[in-house]
Amino acid sequence: MDKKFYITAAIPYVNAAPHIGHALEFVQTDTIARYHKLMGESVLTLSGGDENALKNVQAAEKAGEEVQAFVDKNTEKFFDLTKKINCQFDIWQKGSDQKHHFPSAQKLWGLCGKAGDIYKKTYEGLYCVGCEQFYLPSELNENGECFEHPGKKLEIVSEENYFFKLSKYQKELVDLIESDKLKIIPIERKNEVLSFLKEPLQDISISRSNERAKNWGVPVPNDKTQRIYVWFDALNIYQSGVGFSWDEEKYKKWWPADLHVIGKGITRFHAVYWPAFLLSAKLQLPKAIFIHGYFTVNGQKMSKTLGNVIDPVNIIEKYGADALRYYLLAKFSPFTDGDFSEEKLKDVYNGELANGLGNLVARIAKVCENIDITMTAISKKVAGVENKIVFWIPDPDLERKYIEAIKNYRFDEALRLVWEKIADLDGKISNKKPWEYGKSERDSEEIENFLKEDAVLWIRDIAKLLKPFLPETAEKIEKQFKGPKIVSGDSLFPRLI
Secondary structure (H helix, E strand, O other): OOOEEEEEEOOOEOOOOOOHHHHHHHHHHHHHHHHHHHOOOEEEEEEEEEOOOHHHHHHHHHHOOOHHHHHHHHHHHHHHHHHHOOOOOOEEEEOOOOOOHHHHHHHHHHHHHHOOOEEEEEEEEEEEOOOOEEEOHHHOOOOOOOOOOOOOOOEEEEEEEEEEOHHHHHHHHHHHHHOOOOEEEOHHHHHHHHHHHOOOOOOEEOEEEHHHHOOOOOEOOOOOOEEEOHHHHHOOHHHHOOOOOOOHHHHHHHOOOOEEEEEHHHHHHHHHHHHHHHHHHOOOOOOEEEEEOOEEEOOEEOOOOOOOOOOHHHHHHHHOHHHHHHHHHHOOOOOOOEEEOHHHHHHHHHHHHHHHHHHHHHHHHHHHHHOOOEHHHOOHHHOOOOOOOOOOOOOHHHHHHHHHHHHOOOHHHHHHHHHHHHHHHHHHHHHHOHHHOOOOHHHHHHHHHHHHHHHHHHHHHHHHHHOOOOHHHHHHHHHHOOOOEOOOOOOOOOOOO
16 A cells, blocks of 8 residues: 555635735645656645634625635635645635535534533633634733734723633643654754643633624534634644545545644644544644744735735736745745845756756757757666656765655745756866867767766766756756657747847
8 A cells, every 4th residue: 555645734714815925835835746646756835725714704795795705716826826836735624614514524523522622611711713713811921912913902802702621632742742752843843832732721712602703603412502713623624634534444544644844823722722622532633743943025024004915826927826836935934034035036947947948958958959869869877767766866975865845834034055066067068068069079978968967867866856946947857858769959948028
């Protein structure tokens, strides 16, 4: 049986169109998934739409639209983005799916209730609609605001809700995270979670009154007055999408998730609440959580008020999907915040994609075409190896470092290694001067051997190494050098003025 790898991106709120931060997460998830596919594993990727949040209802009301139509439209925008940026998601699970997701969320509720971990009480607290979360005064900034949504006043909410005994699982969560049985990456985020877990945990509200939920969301089983809290509901999309409650064979095959990819703002929900729910329900926990940072734009936080929210679809239309993928993966640390600048993106496009990779491929393809070097004439080094070994390259040290970088989610480091090889090969071409072929018999033989034994083989291997990161570009390069005739083609990255 093939080794399985089940990876998820976070389930985004669909109260607005996707921004560049969503593109980052989709691309990171897709890159990891593509790598595992290349390693011969059976891979499943999932994301979807967090459609039951109160903020979605409020946004629909503001737009003057019916809620279901509103979330359907916006969820589709996120899915369209994944396709435009060459991300392959096998499952796109909607939170408003009453056939699959509702019974799945209700089953999880029932299992937690059976464990004696759900109880009802009257509660008053400060509620952030943006986070869909209650906060203690000690968790707010000096202005009494949520750190994730400064400038937005919290609501004082008082009502009778169901609560989950989060405090019951405090020690077990600490043990799981400290031992890396639930692995949190990077270590800085792991330490943040452990620091939070060292303080006394408060039980959390996991339902809302129908009135406050505006009759939207998953109904609480056996209580017509309440709806399931959006985070208890939405996190379970990771299970409902793979058959929890409706296809046990599928669920058994894929669960637990091998990796959740999330942004830092939802760490607590994934690293504390979610595993606690699963422990209560006596279900397996995800194996690891990879947490990325946020974007600023030209040094400022992205904000509708500032008008600096970056639409990734516009960027893709201007520069292409693989150019954006490269910029997101190569030019930002995967674990810390980064500053997105379209001006820098353009510089990277011209300098590293057009003048670097694109120019290298064009030069080698053109000279091979001109002097009629075919793949049938290329060294038999590649014979019998294609499609049997993922990365068969003549530099085991590079291969080892590359694989290690991807395993550690250092996409920037893996691509740096590839671009070092591109620069090295570019230098060799400048030194060998293959365009001078035919000027002397000795030089021509040396040039031909260089192209057959070095340049073409390395171009093909560079394409292999690019597959997880720039899939469309890798495919174009492989097509040019597939043979039997090597052909020059359109520029991979036409230079921008």
